Amino acid sequence: MSMRIPRLPTHLQPEEAHTLLELIDRLREELTFHYADDIVTMLKQASPGGIDDDSEL
Template sequence: MRINTIITHLRPDDAHTLIEFLDQLRTVLMQTYGCEIEAMLQECCTQHTENADDDDVPF
């Protein structure tokens, strides 16, 4: 198994480069999987709302 270490202290220019990369990655992922991600999140929210209603105890 491979273990990765995340560096938490970066130089400002390295941090900026990383942020730009993550922004580009997000854009590509949303272009490719955006509809599926939105559907998954909608389903999760719907299930969470339905489960929350089940927890209500009548007095």
């Protein structure tokens, strides 16, 4: 199964761009809250040198 990525508009009004940035920030917060530990573990396992414990997601 492959992920389909929709086309993004090439031009936004400032209000639209701001709304999208707010959505992205909220999405990052929610994903980090729910999956931060799993993501850190996955990155440590996937990286030959690992990642620093202080790395920011």
